[in-house]
Amino acid sequence: MSEMKRCPICKRSKTKAIQEQTTQRVACGVNGCVFSKEIVNAIESKTKIKVVKQNKPKIKIEKAEKLKIKIVKN
Ligand SMILES: [Zn+2]
Numbered sequence: 001m002s003e004m005k006r007c008p009i010c011k012r013s014k015t016k017a018i019q020e021q022t023t024q025r026v027a028c029g030v031n032g033c034v035f036s037k038e039i040v041n042a043i044e045s046k047t048k049i050k051v052v053k054q055n056k057p058k059i060k061i062e063k064a065e066k067l068k069i070k071i072v073k074n
Contacts, residue, residue, distance in 0.1 A: 007034045018042050 006013050010030040012020065021028050021039040025046070028036045 004034050009033050014038065022046055 004014075007017055007030075009032050010017060010028060012035075014035050017028065017033070017035045018039050022042045025043055027043065028039050033039070
């Protein structure tokens with residue numbers, strides 16, 4: 001009787017609810033979902049990792065622009 005193992009609204013276990021929602025990267029659309037806070041926290045922690053990864057392609061884009069400038073000058 002300590003913690004709810006299954007959400008009475010979306011009928012998923014806590015682990016499954018968090019897994020499914022983080023895969024879709026959206027908070028539980030079911031209003032009143034008992035795991036909504038945990039789902040949002042899990043999505044936010046995953047997003048932080050993805051933001052770090054997104055910095056690398058930006059450097060590649062800058063290099064590509066420099067190459068384009070060289071082609072124009074030639
Ligand atoms: Zn739920």
